[in-house]
Amino acid sequence: MRPGPRPLILITVDCFRADHAGFLGYDRPTTPFLDSLASQSLVFRNALATGTPTYYSLPAILASRYPLALGRDLLGLAPDETTITSVLKQRGFQTAAFLAANPYLSPRFGYDQGFDVFRDFLDGGTLEFTLEHGSPWEAGVRGRANQVLSRACHSVAPLGVAYDELYFQYCQQIAARDDESLDSLRRFPSADVIVDHAIAWLNENSGSPFFLWLHLMDSHSPYFPKQQALEAMGCGPINACEARYLNSYWARGDLSAKRLQGKRDGVIALYDAGICWADAQIRRLTEKLVELNVWDQCALAVTADHGEEFLDHGGRFHPPLKLTEELVRVPLLVRVPGCGSSDSEHPMGLIDLAPTLLDVLDIPAPASFRGRSCWSQRVTGENVDRPVFTECLYGCTNPYREENRAGPRILAVRKGDDKLVIDFASGTEQLFDLKSDPRECSPLPLDAAKPARRHLLECARKHVAESRKARDVDLRFESQLRDLRLEWAHSPANTPN
Ligand SMILES: [Zn+2]
Secondary structure (H helix, E strand, O other): OOOOOOOEEEEEEOOOOHHHOHHHOOOOOOOHHHHHHHOOOEEEOOEEOOEOOHHHHHHHHHHOOOOOOOOOOOOOOOOOOOOHHHHHHHOOOEEEEEEOOOOOOOHHHOOOOOOOEEEOOOOOOOOOOOOOOOOHHHHOOOOHHHHHHHHHHHOOHHHHHHHHHHHHHHHHHHHOOOOOOHHHHOOOOOHHHHHHHHHHHHHHHOOOOEEEEEEEOOOOOOOOOOHHHHHHOOOOOOOHHHHHHHHHHHOOOOOOHHHHHHHHHHHHHHHHHHHHHHHHHHHHHHHHHHHOOOOOOOEEEEEOOOOOEEOOOOOEEOOOOOOOHHHHEEOEEEEOOOOOOEEEOOOEEHHHHHHHHHHHOOOOOOOOOOOOOOHHHHHHOOOOOOOEEEEEEOOOOOOOOHHHHHOOEEEEEEEOOEEEEEEOOOOEEEEEEOOOOOOOOOOOOOOOOHHHHHHHHHHHHHHHHHHHHOOOHHHHHHHHHHHHHHHHHOOHHHOOO
16 A cells, blocks of 8 residues: 555546536447446546536636636636645645647646646647637638639528539548548647657656646547558548548538538548557556556546537537537546445536545645535435536637627526526527437427426526626636736737837
């Protein structure tokens, strides 16, 4: 038995929706290792992101704070904000983070705080690229003549459609390279690269208590998985050209959902292979922990920042336009050696994750954490039925743009099987009974389930009032100051020639 507190590893897999995990019922072998781990873990079957996408989810995961609590104009963690990392650092943990180049998880947004080693693989290139969606085939600048032709064609509907199709095929032709491979097309470091770095760090640091955070991007679009993962899932070889075509097609803004549907299965196969590769690399990491004699003590949590949509409600990717289950329900398993397994059906917000993990380590949560531990209730069998909130700003697909951060809020409140989604722009709300309608196909009529609707509306009102009342003005001020400094540093007058 190792002396001192348990080491802790947190792995967040970007875009990993819950219903694509084997241990949560998916019929494809995406997660053979996590499935085996689930039988010795605490599994939350209804874990819900506190915000979506990445930039609205991570403040809750690391700081147990609602994403809009400091004000809708601010992103990321505030300077010196208390996080699970800073708490563990104070307790003498060695801390390291290896994050697969998600531009919203960078020092610019405070995510390096408390880490001794922080690698975001962005190599300084963090700014101004729209990660959350965007069409690769539209990314190229069209020539002037082409723009004129495009406008002319689009003035006559059938011609416009034909033009778009031809232009798409033309872009595919010129994008083709003889030497292209899935590896060369991939935009983010794959999980094996991240795990290699983690292993190198563990070789030096596993002798003392440590906190290691990995963020994997294998299931994030554009979907260019490792070929081995496609084979492991029995998808057969998909070559780079096919994968590029599928990704480009899937990103087209000119097609109806009906036309996109034809490529859906192919795109999902690529996405699933990304999850499968992450799973294989998590297995490799744990094998190293066994070798280092740490696995018997190590607590491990695996989850996601949000899910991903494949036309479930007509959309793709994960822009903050709605809070449907495919976007907010994420896998969550917490493995603590010697503590057995259990399965929880109760909705649990990721805002509760950091306090839960501290509880696992027997460390009290700081007062600033808004969530509560779900660890003790596993032991006591206490049935805590609190509302779970998820929020984002409507249409904020590029938060680098200030005007994007001024939109109205969307708020989902979940309690039991009831889910109320409030659209602050239109002032409307929809109530779903997820038991009878798990795919959220039909909101309940306005005159149905009135007590439940009234109760969830009251929860939402309290949540919004509380987030204003409890706003930490010092953290808000520090965040604003950081943004001002960055703006000043990047203003043309201060840019060296
Ligand atoms: Zn994300």
